[in-house]
Each structure stands twice: as C-alpha cells, then as structure tokens.
Amino acid sequence: MTVLATRHTVHGQLCTPAGGADAVQLLIPGATYNSSYWDFPDGRHSFRAAQNRAGFATLAVDRLGSGRSSRPPAPLLTALAQADAMHQVVRGLRSGAYGPRFDKVVIGGHSLGAAVAAIEAGAYRDVDGVLLTGMTHRINPAGVAASFANFRPANLDPKFGPLFPVGYLTTAPGTRYASFHAPAPSASDVMAVEEATKDVFSPTEAADGLGVAVLLPFSRNITAPVMTAVGGRDAAVCGPLATDCSTALTLLAAERPYFGPQARLRAYVLPDYGHSINLAPHAGAYYDAVADWARTEVGP
Secondary structure: OOOEOOOEEEEEEEEEEOOOOEEEEEEOOOOOOOHHOOOOOOOOHHHHHHHOOOOOEEEOOOOOOOOOOOOOOOHHOHHHHHHHHHHHHHHHHOOOOOOOOOOOOEEEEEEEHHHHHHHHHHHHHHOOOOEEOOOOOOOHHHHHHHHHEEEEHHHHOOOOOOOOOOEEEEOOOOOOHHOOOOOOOOOOOHHHHHHHHOOOEEEHHHHHHOOOOHHHHHOOOOOOOOOOOEEEOOOOOEOOOOOOOHHHHHHHHHHHHHHOOHHOHHHHHHOOOOHHHHHHHOOOHHHHHHHHHHHHHHOO
C-alpha cells in the first residue's frame, strides 16, 4: 500500500488477523533499517507475525528516504517531517483509506523510529498507545559515537552505488553486528540478511530525532499509554552515564520523569542483548510482553 504524505509517498505493508481487528500497530523502523525489521526475512524473527497472532493488525512502513518510500533531499528530511508523515498515516488508518477502518491505533518505533513515534504522539495526540523500543532520553555518548563511526555515505557503498542521492548514510559492510547486536553471540544467518536488507537514513533526521532537548516537550505531551523496551546490553542508550537498563524497574525509574502521568509508563528489558531487540534469539518474550501491554492498555 502507499500513503501520500505532502508531496511524498510512504510505503508500507498492512497485515490483519484472519478474523480482522479493531486495533492496528503502526510500526516505524530505525536508522539503516526499513519495514523488514518488523518482519525479518530469515523466517525466525517476526514481530509482525507475533502481533497478528495476538489479534492486532500491523502496518509496517518504510520511513521517508528508505525502502520503497519517497526519497526527499537528505538535508530536508527531519524527524519532525517524518512525524508529520506518520500523522497522515494515522488519519488514514482511522478513516479506512487503506481498506479496513481501525478504531484504535498504536504507534510504535525502533530507535530513530521510536523518536518519530514519540514526536507524532506528543504533537498530535491522535493515538491510543505508544511503543518505544531501542530509545531512551539519556543516550550513551560513547556507544552512539562508536555506531556513528560505522556509518558511511550510501553512494560509496556497493549495495547502493554511486548514483544514489548524496547525503544519505548507511552502515559500512561488516559492521552491523558491532553496532546493533553486540555483545550477544553473532548469528551468521542474521548478519547475512542484515547486510542484504540494510537501508539508509539522513543525518538531519537523526540530529533532531535523538536529542533530548527536541524529544522532551513531545514525550511529556503524550496522553496515551506508553511502553518502553530496550536490550539490557544496548550500548547506544545503556550505561553508567546514560540509562540504567539492568532491570525493568531501573528502566522505568530512569524514563518516568520524561513522561506525564497519562502515559502510564510500562518498561521492559530484554536481557543480554544489544540494540536491535527484534532480532534477538529470545525475542519471543519481548513480542509477548508488547502484546500483553497492548491488550491491557489499548484492547484488541
């Protein structure tokens, strides 16, 4: 399906349970990922399938600039622009513009996609739940710097080639394990699919999407229930100078000041994994925790 967002098009895949659903999860991938993050083509890691089994429809989208969505000039692509596009998608889901009409919409994202979800929910207050994964308000500067050291211009990468638009970044070949999965054991089949499906992002969307000064006014303005979930060993957000991710209780205590009381914040930590928790070998526990939260706070 395609969604017109201003002068650009957002691509996504809408999946519904066999019996239909009243509630849908709008899923936004992080930087250098596309919608395949939510339905990973290795046959073993599908957040999408787990939520469909739990009774929820899902719409996994490609952020503007990535996948099959439109690719604006990189310097003009910001997290605020991404949030505006997602607001239009939410409206379409409620109106039935893409087929089924949904009474309830949960917006969810991973990493940069989580920042987009928080901005959309706080700016427009048009969703019934917010899922934030791989994101906290206090980042680990050393971990983020290490990840950024692995980025390179997409037009210099063999996967995208010299004709790819200037200004977009991707990961250098062979670096995705260190950036997104360490210190968990490396799974060669997952890493092969990671390289085959990797995507791009614009530095400008990361600049305003990952800064607490930008995020804080939006997250405090969210009036829907919020679930935050991270890997317990996520070097991008966890650590002594960042967020205490050792348990769900410590994560909850660290993140609660950044939300208002209406958020009814719930926290989840997937032990012994890094940043991209959808792809952990034990991700099923996290999939189930999200479904339980969504059933409790939003309803099927």
